[in-house]
Amino acid sequence: MDFAKKLLELQALSQSLCEQANSVTTNLKLRLLFLIDKLVYATPAVLMSKLSLVKSNLALICKQLINEELIEAKKKSGDKRSIVYFITPNGKKVLEEALEAISKNFRDDEIDYSLLECSDKLITLLNKKI
16 A cells, blocks of 8 residues: 555656646657657557557547657558557657756756666566556
8 A cells, every 4th residue: 555655646746747847748748759759669559558548539649749740650561550659850859858857857966876776667567567
């Protein structure tokens, strides 16, 4: 139970921090850009799972990002029905600007780098659960 409470608190605080630092786009769009940039195959199924979105909501947000030229959709070569999303150079720029704005909230002397190792382990654990 304590782990669940800490996880929920971490989510709430990090979401608030990201929203405060991000004036370029919505937090959901930013998370979507981050995942598309990070994943090798950013398919709708994977993105829906990672972001807890239904297909219609994901399609709407992706269409907005495509119109803003932040991502592009391509058909998979083996299966023409399957779509994979890729981040565009403009999308990378928006993502980098947002990450930089978030990073400005912390000075180097405030960061305990052993905490980064712990967060990597937590991210690995959570990715296995999703």
